[in-house]
Amino acid sequence: MLKIMKQSIFKIKENIALTDSIFKMVLLGDTSDLRTGQFVNIKLDGFFLRRPISVCDVDKKSLTIIYKIVGEGTEQMSKMTAGEKLDLLTGLGNGYDLTLAGKKNLLVGGGVGIPPLYKLAKDLKGNCTVVLGFNTATEIFYEDEFKALGANVIITTIDGTKGVKGLATDVLKDIDYDYFFACGPEPMLKAVYEQTKTSGQLSFEERMGCGFGACMGCTCKTITGYKRICVEGPVLVKEELVW
């Protein structure tokens, strides 16, 4: 598949808080060739490196991203308002390979690993089971949006304030699925890797220098060789992981 990376300016349409620390930003710009599971790399005024953020949703004119405030860059992003502009590199990473999907797909997301699964659930026409893991009820976002797609949504919270008490992976054994997709913090991905019995795709994060394959900053080892998370990833197939 031909990769098409682009650098272009997007205009913020809206930037709203979904929870205390999680924001949704809708951007208007050149969204052609943006695929499910890919990411964009965002230049922020006053910060040297770009910030990689997953594609949560995309249509002909707009791109939706969901991000969590974890440091100074994302904090600055959260203060931006409609009309302001951002310089984005788009079309980065491999994205999910839907040709490998099964008939009964399971999507497992933890925290800000959830956003890329939204467009995936959409592509699967809601025909999937989605497990969304959070720490606590006040951190929950996008439950209704996934439900609106027709997906079977299961919420887990570690403290039990909503849904099933425990980790996202605690509920997997009771679900009937023949393929899975997962995105979330690395400990969650590892647990998914260990507890799933079918094949699947997992989406990874790494600190990046460029985001498009030039610096070798984001490499990981796989069974099929060294892979750059930003080019041959962020999505890796379960069977190729070295864990």
Add this chain to the structure above:
Amino acid sequence: MVNAKADAGVYKNTKTRVKTDAVKLGKKTNSKLNTKVILCGVQLDNPIIPASGTFGYGYEFAEFYDINCLGSLSFKGTTREARFGNPTPRIAECESGMINAIGLQNPGIDAVINAELPKLREVFSKPIMANISGFSVEEYAYIAERLDEEEQVEWLEVNISCPNVRGGGMVFGTDSKAAVKVTKAIKAVTTKPVIVKLSPNVTDITEIAKAVEGAGADGVSLINTLIGMRIDLNTKQPIIANTMGGFSGPAVFPIALRMVYQVYEAVKIPIVGIGGVSRAEDVIEMMLAGATAVQIGTANLINPFASKEIVENLLNIMEKYKIKDLKEIIGGAH
């Protein structure tokens, strides 16, 4: 002495394309301005060279623009065997710069010759600078010898200054005697000009520069990255898995410029200026300090079009500062 093949500015396969580019560039602004420079006997259409490790093997950037607008490019530091490099995180952000601890990840000389260079040739018709690294004098010489048959490779850039590997790289660049040994061993097996890439992590960079000049180096390039580190306030631990890494980007420009200036006074061989260059103005400063050609590193990672934009803006900046012929300003600040 000007190499006849390079003088034409083109390699057989893509002659016409390169010519049209030259015409286009000339039309844009004053065609009387001359950006050509000669580096160790090889002519460059302009002095702009993306720096090793920030431009992959070139073809990644051909997805963004026609890289034939560049003077040359220096590819990722290549070793004898394939290397994974260091554990991640390998990258940390800084004010006006970044730290990297890649650790010379590369596919090894065989794969570079058989897979990477053919891919690069398809999209690039300008002379190539081959950046090589090693863990022993023999390894450096072996790679140099292998690259000697590659027609499009016009210079060997010998990296004796990588701060991110143990027992190799910088060990050779911080000790004059070791630097001399590597330079001599490479000169003995190659017909191509040898440019030795120097480390700024020394007390006196002119001492190493003079030593490699004495050993037969045809040029020097400087600087490689400065050793630095960052600590994560949340974990209270170093961000880089390897603790330290190489600091680069706009913040290092004044240091790089100063070192180019000092080395220009110390040696007669040409200098390739590197470090923090991110605008056409910086290129001019580097040349005034003594650089014959200038490499663009970290700037490419933040803005993939950086090198192209610098090439394009060079003519405007030349016009602005009334510079007709770039090669005439080399060392002009002395």
